[in-house]
Amino acid sequence: MPLAAPVARLLDQFHERRPVRAWSLIVTLYGDAIVPRGGSLWLGALIEIMALFRIDAGHVRTAMSRLTADGWLAREKAGRNSYYRLSQTGEGSFAVATRRIYFSERRRDAGGLRLALLGPGVDDRSAVRPALEKAGFVALSPTVHVAAGDRPIAAIDGVFLLTVPADDTARAIAATAWRLAPTAEAYRGFIARFAPLAAALATSRDPKGADALVARTLLIHEFRRIVLRDPALPDALLPADWPEPEARALAARIYRRLAPAADAWLDRHGQNEAGALPPPDAAARARFCES
Numbered sequence: 022m023p024l025a026a027p028v029a030r031l032l033d034q035f036h037e038r039r040p041v042r043a044w045s046l047i048v049t050l051y052g053d054a055i056v057p058r059g060g061s062l063w064l065g066a067l068i069e070i071m072a073l074f075r076i077d078a079g080h081v082r083t084a085m086s087r088l089t090a091d092g093w094l095a096r097e098k099a100g101r102n103s104y105y106r107l108s109q110t111g112e113g114s115f116a117v118a119t120r121r122i123y124f125s126e127r128r129r130d131a132g133g134l135r136l137a138l139l140g141p142g143v144d145d146r147s148a149v150r151p152a153l154e155k156a157g158f159v160a161l162s163p164t165v166h167v168a169a170g171d172r173p174i175a176a177i178d179g180v181f182l183l184t185v186p187a188d189d190t191a192r193a194i195a196a197t198a199w200r201l202a203p204t205a206e207a208y209r210g211f212i213a214r215f216a217p218l219a220a221a222l223a224t225s226r227d228p229k230g231a232d233a234l235v236a237r238t239l240l241i242h243e244f245r246r247i248v249l250r251d252p253a254l255p256d257a258l259l260p261a262d263w264p265e266p267e268a269r270a271l272a273a274r275i276y277r278r279l280a281p282a283a284d285a286w287l288d289r290h291g292q293n294e295a296g297a298l299p300p301p302d303a304a305a306r307a308r309f310c311e312s
Contacts, residue, residue, distance in 0.1 A: 024228045024236070027218040031239045032075060034214065043076050044084035048093065049242040051107060052115045052122075054234070054287060057305035061097070061106040061293040069290060073235050097294070104294050121253070122245050123308035125269060128170075132187040132255030134194060137166040142179035149177050159252075161198045169195065169254050187257035195258040207247045208264040212271055215240060219271060222278045230286030237279040244272045273309035 088094040093111040156174035158166035291298035
């Protein structure tokens with residue numbers, strides 16, 4: 022199957038979501054492709070890249086102004102040219118997101134749940150909430166909070182802590198507290214959406230560079246949206262049919278297949294203040310190697 026058809030379909034699906042969030046796609050592009058190559062990109066090169074996604078120059082400029090105003094990007098001028106890189110705030114956010122997107126955080130320990138029960142002596146529930154949230158607790162009800170893991174928490178007057186084993190009841194509690202059903206459905210939708218691309222890659226020759234860059238960026242754009250809302254619970258607290266491992270394996274297979282052609286295209290078209298972009302760093306080359 023030619024690669025152009027599934028890539029075009031993925032682009033159609035991206036544009037079917039309204040409004041089209043060019044700024045969000047640019048964030049994905051920076052995190053996936055630009056940060057590992059020094060982090061800076063000429064605006065003209067970005068406009069050329071985004072044209073591959075059917076996003077015009079006006080929308081790109083508007084998105085870059087927004088990202089700069091919101092503190093995600095920093096702009097540098099050299100003559101008439103503008104170059105953008107992540108701000109310190111953006112770098113910190115990307116470091117956390119990168120680990121979750123490209124490297125599995127599955128926890129194969131026995132797990133178990135901790136329950137925090139707010140007794141009648143807690144007059145102001147909002148006052149204890151920050152300490153509970155810092156320790157990883159989420160609200161199951163106004164007086165019951167749950168957490169997975171053993172992050173330390175100081176004693177709080179009127180709050181009783183219990184530990185329960187990872188049995189069927191604990192899994193039912195976890196599914197409710199962390200709203201696992203919508204996340205599972207999102208993973209299954211991801212698998213259905215990108216399976217045709219995987220099938221095309223399995224039977225095609227080396228993909229064209231532009232198609233590879235578009236497909237890789239859309240892959241990570243979609244996977245990122247799901248992974249960053251996945252609570253990454255221990256396996257023992259997840260349903261038996263939890264689809265994250267299958268989705269991650271699919272993403273890894275597609276990503277590794279597309280990376281050489283996508284990076285080669287950026288070698289030719291990406292530019293920063295010094296000229297051509299440097300090659301991807303070692304951390305980028307290690308992405309999805311655990312899958």
